[in-house]
Amino acid sequence: MRNWVPRLIPSLVAGLFAHQGVAAELNVKVAIPQINTSEYHRPYVAIWVEKPDQSIAKNLAVWYSQKSGAEGPGTKWLKDLRQWWRKGGRDIQMPMDGLSGATRPVGDQSLSYNDSKSPLAPGEYRLVVETAREKGGRELVRIPFSLPVKKAETQKASGQVELGTVNLEIKP
Amino acid sequence: MYKPFKYALLSTGFAILSGLTSLPAQAHNTWLLPSSTVLSSPQFVTFDAAVSEDFFYFTHRPLPIDALTITAPDGHNLVPANVGKGELRTVFDVKLEKNGTYTLDISRSGLRASWKVDGKPKRFMGNAEAFAKEVPVTAQDLEIGESVAHVVTFVTVGAPTAVKLTNHGLELVPVTHPNDLNVGEPAEFQFMVDGKPAADVKVEVVSGQSHYRNALGEAKYTSDKQGKVKITWPQPGMYFLNAVLKDNKVSAKQAKERSLSYSVTLEVQVQ
Numbered sequence: 001m002r003n004w005v006p007r008l009i010p011s012l013v014a015g016l017f018a019h020q021g022v023a024a025e026l027n028v029k030v031a032i033p034q035i036n037t038s039e040y041h042r043p044y045v046a047i048w049v050e051k052p053d054q055s056i057a058k059n060l061a062v063w064y065s066q067k068s069g070a071e072g073p074g075t076k077w078l079k080d081l082r083q084w085w086r087k088g089g090r091d092i093q094m095p096m097d098g099l100s101g102a103t104r105p106v107g108d109q110s111l112s113y114n115d116s117k118s119p120l121a122p123g124e125y126r127l128v129v130e131t132a133r134e135k136g137g138r139e140l141v142r143i144p145f146s147l148p149v150k151k152a153e154t155q156k157a158s159g160q161v162e163l164g165t166v167n168l169e170i171k172p
Numbered sequence: 173m174y175k176p177f178k179y180a181l182l183s184t185g186f187a188i189l190s191g192l193t194s195l196p197a198q199a200h201n202t203w204l205l206p207s208s209t210v211l212s213s214p215q216f217v218t219f220d221a222a223v224s225e226d227f228f229y230f231t232h233r234p235l236p237i238d239a240l241t242i243t244a245p246d247g248h249n250l251v252p253a254n255v256g257k258g259e260l261r262t263v264f265d266v267k268l269e270k271n272g273t274y275t276l277d278i279s280r281s282g283l284r285a286s287w288k289v290d291g292k293p294k295r296f297m298g299n300a301e302a303f304a305k306e307v308p309v310t311a312q313d314l315e316i317g318e319s320v321a322h323v324v325t326f327v328t329v330g331a332p333t334a335v336k337l338t339n340h341g342l343e344l345v346p347v348t349h350p351n352d353l354n355v356g357e358p359a360e361f362q363f364m365v366d367g368k369p370a371a372d373v374k375v376e377v378v379s380g381q382s383h384y385r386n387a388l389g390e391a392k393y394t395s396d397k398q399g400k401v402k403i404t405w406p407q408p409g410m411y412f413l414n415a416v417l418k419d420n421k422v423s424a425k426q427a428k429e430r431s432l433s434y435s436v437t438l439e440v441q442v443q
Contacts, residue, residue, distance in 0.1 A: 079212035
């Protein structure tokens, strides 16, 4: 009994954290590349954190056209963010506060996310950035990371055509 | 030059019903082809309905849509808009206004009979009423069969919802939703006869663009005791799935056996 209690404490503590997670700050920078074409439309972009089984752990941003045009509402093309759409985009009623935003112009676009309100549980994750452009292509970039982090970490990945460098900084 | 409608209908009905055996390389197949299967906002979708040898290649005849039922996610039936009957295909539009899965089902059931009069072969295809009038029950070499056929496709706005069955004949129940198919992920479907799981259903799956291949390249499956099959998709694109089964649950006492068929056009997405 005397030996048993101290041995139990670390697992109790771990259990506590497994449930609640440890708060982290994610700073994402996505380079939307200059594309020389006669008819350029800003891309639709979805940014989210996925679990190893590809289910969505947290949606971070969806940038799409929130206007209605001759061809219908901007939501008509959300399905072209194919991975995001089937992994959970189709279950969300857009627009959604804190998630949806207007399309972004060429250049470095950043977003910052502090998960202290509902921290992600310790484990393996991937940041996913998916983009689809009218009269253009689709591209998806993944950056693996694990939580919690002890000190600030930075990771990078690059797209081929539709995405430039994607930069992920994680701070404890 | 002009084919009387009744004849066209009859021969197309024959095409549906003769598809009951399996998919021989030179058969005429009946299918519905949607312009989109996955949508993120309410809009029109256009459909082709045709009879042809290759998928999805218009070379033979239009498929009549008089027996088409369009079921919205809330269970209401919709009427097709802008129906046009061409020489090679029937075209129609459907306005999808609600979130969820729409089912399009061309369903036919009836009796087939063949017999001889003075050594000459005669053939009948139609409903029980016409059968009673036109088929002499004492005819020489009389062979009677019953059949139920479904030609189906699905379209989803937003998140997929449950697929409603008619519980008549052979039908597919999603384990994997038919509008949630991806390359690299096997799909599981369950086959039901009159709403109950059906074992030993013969299933064949062919990818579109078959015209550009030397062989049809069909993949064959048989349903297990729970009526289930697991299907793999070699590449993204449109697929034609045809399932057949014979049983003896006839409703007309003259018929010996019942031929059941279910075919569905499915879209497999790229990862």
